[in-house]
Amino acid sequence: MTTAQRGLVASAQAYRDKMFKLLGDGNPIEVLAQTATTLADIVDKHSAPLLRSRPFEGKWTPNEVIGHLTDSEWVYGYRLRLILCEDNPTILGTNQDSWVAGLRHNESEPSELVEIFRVLRQFNLTVWRRTLPADLERTGQHNERGPESLGVMLRLLAGHDLSHLDQITRSYLINTFKPLRACELCKLA
Secondary structure, three states: OOHHHHHHHHHHHHHHHHHHHHHOOOOHHHHHHHHHHHHHHHHHHOOHHHHOOOOOOOOOOHHHHHHHHHHHHHHHHHHHHHHHHOOOOEEOOOOHHHHHHHOOHHHOOHHHHHHHHHHHHHHHHHHHHHOOOOHHHOEEEEOOOEEEEHHHHHHHHHHHHHHHHHHHHHHHHHHHHHHHHHHHHHHHO
């Protein structure tokens, strides 16, 4: 194994550990079932301009995070079906930044992104809820993370949801208090 390959494996394990820690003892199906409602609540409570505001240069806007969650739902749904229906299939990673930029998620209406996410999630939850314990042991070969079972993938997806919901909340707080911070800085000068 090369140094670069060892770095990828260590990075993949760090990612898994972070997602698993966010999920903790939570039920992944329950987390997945709640995400669309949480996203809809966020979109209902905040204006589109605020959701399209970039918290920091080079970071996604809340709207782009919602778009990324929608892309991820499509990707994970495909992976779920591959692993259920094929023996040890290859699972390709994506360049998420390229997808967010190329699909111009920040130009989309937040409510439309949430609705697309909701439909995809409902479609995929139907399959997740029908999986048997033996199904959760089925694996695919992720090109960046190595072997990954459906059980691991289910927990990763739930942690991924929680991570990005937290990111949206932090972005909202940063964008809401930007003028306040600037004013406070004037007082310090």
